[in-house]
Structure formats: C-alpha cells, structure tokens
Amino acid sequence: MTATSLRRQGQTPPEPEVQHPGPGRVARVRAAVLPDRWGWLMAPLLVFLLLVFVAPLATILARSFTDPGVGLQNYRAFFDSSVYADVLLNTFRISGLVTLITLLLGFPYAYLMTLATPFWRGAMLVAVLIPFWTSLLVRTFAWVLMLNNTGVVNEFLLSIGVIDEPLTLIRNQTGVVIGMVQVMLPYAVLPLYATMRGVDRRLVQAAEGLGARPIFAFWRVYAPLTAPGVVAAALLVFISSIGFYVTPALLGGPKDVMIGELIVQQLSAVLRWGFASALAVILLVVTALLLLLVSRVVNIGKFLGGDR
Incomplete structure (x- = not known):
C-alpha cells in the first residue's frame, strides 16, 4: 500500500530507512583516498x-x-629577433647530427660486443665506460689540444702526407660534433647492446638456412629486432645533446652557439634571468612537441620498455 492510502485509513506510513554506509564502505573510501x-x-x-x-x-x-616585469616581454624578445631562433635551430641541427653519427658508430660496436668472447666483451665494455670516469671538462680540453693546428691529429696527417697544411678542426661545427659524439657514444652503445643481447641469433641462422644471403638476413631479420634499442639510444642521445654547454663553448665558434651556451651567457654576462628562463621554457616546450610528433609515428612507450 502507498503512503497516501495509509493516511486515508488513518494509519501512519512507516519512516523510510536511511542507508548508512557500513564500515566496509568507509574503509574502502579511506583506502582509496589515503595510502596505507x-x-x-x-x-x-x-x-x-x-x-x-x-x-x-x-x-x-x-x-x-x-622578470623584469609581469608580461610576455621575454617571449616577445625571443620571437622578435631571428638570432635566437637561429640558435634554437642550430641546437637541434647539431643534436640531430650528433645522434645520427653516434648511432652509426654505436650500432656496429654494440653488435661486435655480442659476437666477442667474454674477455673481449668485458674489455670493450670497459672502453665504453672509461669516459664516465673522466670529467667532461677534462675531456673537452683534451680535444682542444688534439684538434688545434699543432695538435696530434694535424701533426699525424701531415707526417703521413695526407694533407699539406693543417685542417681547421676547432672553433667550428666539426670540433663541436667530434667532442659531443665522443661524450654521447656510451649512451648509444649501452642501450643497443642491452637490446642486441636479447635477440635470438638462431633467427638469422634460420633465414640463412632458407636461402637468404647473410646481409639480407641481417637487415631483414636481425636489424628490425634491435629497433627498441635504436629508438631508446636515439632519444637518450638527442635529448642529452640539446642541453650541452661546455663542449660547444670550448670547441665551437660564433656560428655554432647552442641554446645552452646562450642561456649561460644571459645569466652570467647580462643578468637577464627572465629571458634565460624563457629560453629554457621554449627549449622544453619544443622538445616536448618533437617527442609528441615522434610518438605519433613510433610507439616510444613500447620501445622504452612499456607495456603498450
């Protein structure tokens, strides 16, 4: 019977029962909000x-x-001058070139590590790790001594008759790329080696047994399986390279200024803290956008060890 019919008969309808959350529901809510x-x-x-x-x-x-005032003046200063945009483009161009050369050198080195005996594999691994035991500043000064006009490289090439006059290997893009590749090479070799070590070489042998040439079997069977290591190494090297300061400052020239060097100049020379912060924000945003574009083509999460 409804509440209206009960009132017509002189009866009081029962009060609706109020549902109180039980202790189990309170505990679940508390566990969802507060950590254990x-x-x-x-x-x-x-x-x-x-x-x-x-x-x-x-x-x-x-x-x-x-800084120095509330507004967008720091970002306007960046976009109003083509010099700063050229520095940003130069940063990504040098970083991309360093990434490409590092992969070209690191891929065969890591592959040879998988083929070497345990003794030579350990020796090659130590050779890769030695740069981590030396200061970046010391290594860069060593390249300055080696690449200048009277350095080891030019003296050796002159002594064997390859060149007639010293090559300009410093204060230009060549010196910057050489120094950065040497620094970033371990960051490419280690991810590549970790990926190659898990590839079953019997797949290549099976392809050769089915009639494929060794080179064809390598590039069609083995190389695609190393794609996660290649992508991980490329991202690690590229993202690390765009923030370089010491190597471009010592080995590069006025045309090879990278944005890290520009930020330091703004902080130490002209004390434009706000503009330097804007440069850092722009670099971070552009890098994030590039990674977003790459993620549309390549499944970065999967290559970096994710589930998807």
Whole structure:
C-alpha cells in the first residue's frame, strides 16, 4: 500500500530507512583516498621530486613571466629577433647530427660486443665506460689540444702526407660534433647492446638456412629486432645533446652557439634571468612537441620498455 492510502485509513506510513554506509564502505573510501602504511614510504621520494624537479621548473616558468616585469616581454624578445631562433635551430641541427653519427658508430660496436668472447666483451665494455670516469671538462680540453693546428691529429696527417697544411678542426661545427659524439657514444652503445643481447641469433641462422644471403638476413631479420634499442639510444642521445654547454663553448665558434651556451651567457654576462628562463621554457616546450610528433609515428612507450 502507498503512503497516501495509509493516511486515508488513518494509519501512519512507516519512516523510510536511511542507508548508512557500513564500515566496509568507509574503509574502502579511506583506502582509496589515503595510502596505507607501506604507501607512506613513498612520501620522502615524492617530497624529494617536488623539491628538486617540480619546484625548479615552476620557478623558471614563473620567472619567465615576471622578470623584469609581469608580461610576455621575454617571449616577445625571443620571437622578435631571428638570432635566437637561429640558435634554437642550430641546437637541434647539431643534436640531430650528433645522434645520427653516434648511432652509426654505436650500432656496429654494440653488435661486435655480442659476437666477442667474454674477455673481449668485458674489455670493450670497459672502453665504453672509461669516459664516465673522466670529467667532461677534462675531456673537452683534451680535444682542444688534439684538434688545434699543432695538435696530434694535424701533426699525424701531415707526417703521413695526407694533407699539406693543417685542417681547421676547432672553433667550428666539426670540433663541436667530434667532442659531443665522443661524450654521447656510451649512451648509444649501452642501450643497443642491452637490446642486441636479447635477440635470438638462431633467427638469422634460420633465414640463412632458407636461402637468404647473410646481409639480407641481417637487415631483414636481425636489424628490425634491435629497433627498441635504436629508438631508446636515439632519444637518450638527442635529448642529452640539446642541453650541452661546455663542449660547444670550448670547441665551437660564433656560428655554432647552442641554446645552452646562450642561456649561460644571459645569466652570467647580462643578468637577464627572465629571458634565460624563457629560453629554457621554449627549449622544453619544443622538445616536448618533437617527442609528441615522434610518438605519433613510433610507439616510444613500447620501445622504452612499456607495456603498450
């Protein structure tokens, strides 16, 4: 019977029951909102990331809009002058060239590591890791001594009669690329070797057994399986290269200024903190856009070890 009919008969309709959340539902809501006692162990890590990663980025972003005054004047200064745009394009051009050369050198080196005996594989691995044990500044100064007109490289080429006069290998793009490739080569070799080590070489042998030539079997069977390592190495080298400062400053010339060097100049020479922050933000945004475009063509998450 409805509540209206009960009132007509002089009866009081029963009060509707109020559904109170049980202890199980409250516990589930609390568990979804608050971490458990093991989850609290992540709190120091989150605080650390906020302090050393998020806070500096937020400070740089805020400063680019507020120093020396509130507004977009720092970004207008960048887009109004073609010099700064040329520096940005030069940064990506040199970084792309370094990435290409590094992959061309690192791929066969990593492949030889998979074919070598354990002793020689260890020796080749040590040779790759040695640059990590030496300061970047020391290595760059070593290249200055080797590549100048009276350096080891020119003296050797002159002694064997390959050239008649010293080559200009420093204060230009050639010196910058040589120095950066030497620094970034381990970052390409290690991901490539980690990927190649997991490739089953019996697949290549099976292709050869079916009549394929060794070179054809290598490029059609083996090389595609190393694509994750190639993509990971290329991204690691490229993203690391766009932030270089020491090597371009010591080995490059006025036409080879990269944006990292420009940012340091704005900070140390003219004290334009806001404009330097704007340069850093623009570099970050352009790099993110390039990665987004690459992700539309290549599944970066899969190549970097993701599930998709």
